[in-house]
């Protein structure tokens with residue numbers, strides 16, 4: 001039974017050993033089919049949400065970088081005044 005066919009669901013990761021599931025690409029855990037267009041939509045949405053998160057992180061970095069520049073300039077100006 002070492003080479004028993006299995007079907008692993010791309011959506012939830014569950015693996016089925018049921019020959020019917022394997023043949024038809026059906027997941028008994030989340031009740032989705034291998035070729036379910038909703039499955040593809042879920043994968044795309046998950047990817048988009050990751051990209052969205054990346055965009056938020058980049059925006060936060062841009063804000064912090066601008067703030068750091070602002071504080072550095074303020075510090076340099078203060079030091080210049082002190083030196084005069």
Ligand SMILES: [Zn+2]
Pocket residue numbers: 009010011012013014027028029030031032
């Ligand atoms: Zn599944």
